[in-house]
Amino acid sequence: MRIIIVGSGKVGTALIDHLAKEGHSLVVIDSDSEVIESLVNKYDIKGVCGNGTSFDIQKEAGVDGADLVIAVTSSDEVNILTCLFAKKAGATHTIARVRTPEYSEQMLRMKDELGLSMIVNPELEAAVECSRILNFTAALKIDYFAKGKVDMVEIKVPEKCPLIGESLSTIRQKLGFKVLICAVQRDGEVFIPTGSFVLQFGDRIHVTGSHRNIIVFLKKIRLESKKIRNVMIAGGGRIAYYLAKRLLEDGINVKIIENNWERCKELSVLLSGAQIIYGDGTDQSVLIDEGIEYTDAFVSLTGIDEENIITSMYASQLNLKKVITKVNRMSLFPMLYSIGVDTIVSPKQLTANLIVRYVRSMSAKKSSRVETLYKLVNDQVEAIEFSVKKTNKVTGIPLKNLKLKDNILVACIIRGKEIIVPSGEDTIQVGDNVIIVTTNTMFDDLNEIIR
Amino acid sequence: MNYRMIRFIIGRIIKTIGLLMFLPLGCAIYYHEPVMPFIVSLAASLVFGHIMGGRQPENKTINAKDGFITVALAWIFMALFGALPFVLSREIPNFIDAFFESSSGFTTTGSTIVQDVESLSHGILLWRGLSHWIGGMGILVFVLTFLPSNSQAFYLLSSESTGPQVGKLVSKLKVTARILYGIYTGMTVILIILLYLGKMPLFDAVVHGFSTAGTGGFGVKNASIAFYNSAYIDYVISVGMLLFAFNFNIFYFILLGKIILVLRNEELKWYLAFVFVSTIIIAINISSAYSGQSFRYAFFQVTSIISTTGFVTTNFNMWPALSKLILILLMLSGGCAGSTAGGIKVSRIAMLFKSAFQSIKKMISPRMVQTLKFENAQVKRTIIQDVQAYMMVYILVFIIGLSLISFDGYNFETNFTAIASCISNVGPVLGEIGPYGNFGGYSYFSKIVLSFIMLAGRLEIFPMLILFLPHTWKKSY
Numbered sequence: 001m002r003i004i005i006v007g008s009g010k011v012g013t014a015l016i017d018h019l020a021k022e023g024h025s026l027v028v029i030d031s032d033s034e035v036i037e038s039l040v041n042k043y044d045i046k047g048v049c050g051n052g053t054s055f056d057i058q059k060e061a062g063v064d065g066a067d068l069v070i071a072v073t074s075s076d077e078v079n080i081l082t083c084l085f086a087k088k089a090g091a092t093h094t095i096a097r098v099r100t101p102e103y104s105e106q107m108l109r110m111k112d113e114l115g116l117s118m119i120v121n122p123e124l125e126a127a128v129e130c131s132r133i134l135n136f137t138a139a140l141k142i143d144y145f146a147k148g149k150v151d152m153v154e155i156k157v158p159e160k161c162p163l164i165g166e167s168l169s170t171i172r173q174k175l176g177f178k179v180l181i182c183a184v185q186r187d188g189e190v191f192i193p194t195g196s197f198v199l200q201f202g203d204r205i206h207v208t209g210s211h212r213n214i215i216v217f218l219k220k221i222r223l224e225s226k227k228i229r230n231v232m233i234a235g236g237g238r239i240a241y242y243l244a245k246r247l248l249e250d251g252i253n254v255k256i257i258e259n260n261w262e263r264c265k266e267l268s269v270l271l272s273g274a275q276i277i278y279g280d281g282t283d284q285s286v287l288i289d290e291g292i293e294y295t296d297a298f299v300s301l302t303g304i305d306e307e308n309i310i311t312s313m314y315a316s317q318l319n320l321k322k323v324i325t326k327v328n329r330m331s332l333f334p335m336l337y338s339i340g341v342d343t344i345v346s347p348k349q350l351t352a353n354l355i356v357r358y359v360r361s362m363s364a365k366k367s368s369r370v371e372t373l374y375k376l377v378n379d380q381v382e383a384i385e386f387s388v389k390k391t392n393k394v395t396g397i398p399l400k401n402l403k404l405k406d407n408i409l410v411a412c413i414i415r416g417k418e419i420i421v422p423s424g425e426d427t428i429q430v431g432d433n434v435i436i437v438t439t440n441t442m443f444d445d446l447n448e449i450i451r
Numbered sequence: 452m453n454y455r456m457i458r459f460i461i462g463r464i465i466k467t468i469g470l471l472m473f474l475p476l477g478c479a480i481y482y483h484e485p486v487m488p489f490i491v492s493l494a495a496s497l498v499f500g501h502i503m504g505g506r507q508p509e510n511k512t513i514n515a516k517d518g519f520i521t522v523a524l525a526w527i528f529m530a531l532f533g534a535l536p537f538v539l540s541r542e543i544p545n546f547i548d549a550f551f552e553s554s555s556g557f558t559t560t561g562s563t564i565v566q567d568v569e570s571l572s573h574g575i576l577l578w579r580g581l582s583h584w585i586g587g588m589g590i591l592v593f594v595l596t597f598l599p600s601n602s603q604a605f606y607l608l609s610s611e612s613t614g615p616q617v618g619k620l621v622s623k624l625k626v627t628a629r630i631l632y633g634i635y636t637g638m639t640v641i642l643i644i645l646l647y648l649g650k651m652p653l654f655d656a657v658v659h660g661f662s663t664a665g666t667g668g669f670g671v672k673n674a675s676i677a678f679y680n681s682a683y684i685d686y687v688i689s690v691g692m693l694l695f696a697f698n699f700n701i702f703y704f705i706l707l708g709k710i711i712l713v714l715r716n717e718e719l720k721w722y723l724a725f726v727f728v729s730t731i732i733i734a735i736n737i738s739s740a741y742s743g744q745s746f747r748y749a750f751f752q753v754t755s756i757i758s759t760t761g762f763v764t765t766n767f768n769m770w771p772a773l774s775k776l777i778l779i780l781l782m783l784s785g786g787c788a789g790s791t792a793g794g795i796k797v798s799r800i801a802m803l804f805k806s807a808f809q810s811i812k813k814m815i816s817p818r819m820v821q822t823l824k825f826e827n828a829q830v831k832r833t834i835i836q837d838v839q840a841y842m843m844v845y846i847l848v849f850i851i852g853l854s855l856i857s858f859d860g861y862n863f864e865t866n867f868t869a870i871a872s873c874i875s876n877v878g879p880v881l882g883e884i885g886p887y888g889n890f891g892g893y894s895y896f897s898k899i900v901l902s903f904i905m906l907a908g909r910l911e912i913f914p915m916l917i918l919f920l921p922h923t924w925k926k927s928y
Contacts (some may be wrong), residue, residue, distance in 0.1 A: 025623050027622050040605060040619075041605055044623055046619050046622035
């Protein structure tokens with residue numbers, strides 16, 4: 001597909017990285033010629049230097065034949081205007097990043113009125129992710145499939161887990177096929193486990209199943225969620241605002257520490273139920289004064305990765321029920337796991353995932369459609385939910401007879417209200433939703449999973 | 452450095468050279484000439500390329516340094532393997548001579564060491580023409596059209612393509628390479644047909660078509676194009692040479708119907724101005740010697756030299772000093788960036804002129820704020836610096852080359868034009884050798900020097916220089 005990306009900041013670059021690897025024709029527009037130059041040298045893309053809102057620049061980038069225009073500059077208004085122009089000039093689909101809370105409340109209306117295909121709000125996505133994790137503290141990460149019918153949680157195998165040392169096939173017998181371990185990360189390596197795989201302490205595993213079954217499973221491995229009643233947030237940016245709003249609605253006490261006086265005043269107007277503290281949220285003495293030791297959960301959301309990491313390292317020593325860290329630089333992730341900062345939220349990655357999913361479902365062939373897509377474990381694994389539209393090469397054949405490519409797992413089949421954690425006898429049928437977990441990160445059709 | 456990827460690409464290139472030898476092989480079979488030389492060199496290239504290339508490496512990253520080294524090495528290997536048919540056929544028995552001939556072919560220089568071109572077999576003649584054609588657009592661009600995508604091959608393209616700034620036509624490198632070769636092939640075919648219609652034998656038309664397209668200069672006759680003595684052929688080849696020294700983006704714009712972009716192209720205007728002014732001056736200057744035909748000869752020679760092709764229709768060694776001087780200047784200038792021509796390139800010269808004038812203006816009013824504009828866009832300071840550095844290095848290589856070949860007995864004019872001719876990939880030499888002469892009289896040492904000067908000139912010096920810089924090969928930082 002021909003895709004134009006306007007703005008090459010953090011999200012723009014992440015998008016280029018994903019989409020260039022998937023083989024799309026990319027043109028990137030940015031006003032900084034040096035950024036363009038380094039991107040053109042690094043990826044197989046074309047760069048245009050200039051203002052993405054300008055009609056001439058858009059034309060130079062080939063907007064008239066473009067399938068998708070993604071505007072991710074730092075300004076909401078520029079993004080919206082860019083998309084409007086691009087749509088008028090003949091682009092098929094447009095995606096704008098809009099972050100201001102005032103706009104985000106009228107997102108649906110804007111989308112319809114302005115003819116945008118999609119509006120993404122990274123901060124809102126990050127806040128939603130944080131609140132999910134705070135609701136379910138056993139998980140490092142939670143993703144939903146089939147409109148919330150199926151969960152995929154990432155957990156770390158605890159020390160006193162009774163399943164340690166047992167192979168997956170015996171675990172399956174014990175649990176009766178209710179949940180499926182679909183990806184394992186151990187010592188920096190990622191793999192899709194087979195039946196003979198033996199669980200170890202410290203493995204980070206992804207488990208799929210219905211919400212109830214997953215809770216049962218977590219109880220069995222002695223990893224229970226604790227109820228969170230109060231949360232302390234360092235940094236009062238947009239994510240903090242969205243998150244606090246959601247938590248307050250759930251009746252959770254929120255304390256936000258922000259070091260900008262003006263912002264503090266704003267927040268106290270916007271969030272009447274929350275305690276707003278004017279102070280440096282990365283300063284230990286401030287945190288102790290504000291009672292970090294007695295809080296249930298701590299979320300570091302300042303604008304600087306390093307400060308978030310260090311504050312979280314401090315907080316995780318205090319035995320809180322949950323510590324969440326916002327980190328944007330993905331190259332840091334593996335390092336962070338080893339120092340105990342394990343629950344990470346990355347707005348950049350969330351946005352990139354959303355857009356990549358959209359692109360994947362656009363380019364899908366007819367026999368199946370990409371409904372949801374999550375990139376797991378540093379983008380090395382993908383979990384994709386396909387809805388099967390037509391009879392194709394995989395339908396109606398028992399899974400054990402399918403010649404799947406390597407490193408592919410059919411993690412779940414959703415048939416109406418029924419959730420099937422598949423065994424070799426199950427078949428995929430038209431109308432099903434199927435979740436595939438794979439280390440191959442290129443699929444956009446179900447037909448591609450067989451040899 | 453990613454040695455495995457460098458090896459892999461060079462292996463692919465040697466294999467490609469081997470595959471290209473099928474064409475002269477077919478020609479040799481058709482003309483009942485000895486086929487063994489081609490079969491042996493073909494097999495040798497394929498086997499060597501296969502062993503060298505090995506399996507495609509996992510890590511496909513190529514950084515700037517890898518790009519330069521790959522390109523430089525690839526061209527040296529190309530010249531070595533391209534020399535095999537000459538040696539094995541015993542038509543150029545000495546390997547150094549053959550290496551010179553092959554370098555001259557791939558770099559589209561067209562200088563030869565062969566006394567009697569007409570005595571060469573058809574297969575060898577075709578191989579010489581084909582080497583021009585491949586070398587003109589670039590072997591890596593050719594290989595890129597079927598190299599695995601995903602690899603960051605932009606550095607390869609930018610170090611092989613000519614000119615100070617290299618851009619892509621479309622977002623995919625592979626597609627860009629295919630468009631370039633598509634345009635190139637199409638134009639070559641048209642040229643061959645036009646030559647054939649001008650009563651040139653088909654074989655000659657094909658070789659001259661390849662040679663003109665690559666702006667090379669190898670022909671099939673001792674008298675070069677003068678042999679045909681046809682105004683039609685002269686003009687067809689003149690216009691062909693003129694066009695192949697255009698930036699290829701221009702043809703892409705024409706194909707897209709964006710004529711306005713063509714008319715706005717600043718480098719093209721400079722280039723056409725050079726051609727026009729030089730042709731007029733020379734035509735007037737030589738009018739007494741050629742009654743009524745002076746424009747035809749002046750136009751042919753000007754386009755032949757500025758496009759760095761080096762075809763000859765008349766012995767311009769006998770021309771007045773002014774005309775000879777203009778030819779030498781055109782020789783150094785060369786064609787447009789992004790073309791198959793050699794030389795310094797018109798855009799560099801234009802930028803240098805502009806920046807020099809700006810500096811002078813700034814001396815007069817020191818508070819003046821200036822931006823250098825070229826092609827309606829601001830030129831970054833770093834690009835000007837690159838161009839200036841390029842000029843300095845160019846002069847340096849020129850002087851070193853000149854001193855090294857001065858040990859042979861030729862006079863200064865001959866040596867100077869020989870180096871100018873080789874570094875700009877033109878071909879003919881003035882002075883004691885003359886446009887109809889050949890490089891056979893130089894010593895083997897000088898021939899090796901000249902071969903490397905040709906390769907350096909084709910790759911715009913930096914890749915070759917970086918290859919031989921000890922700093923490049925140090926492991927530490």
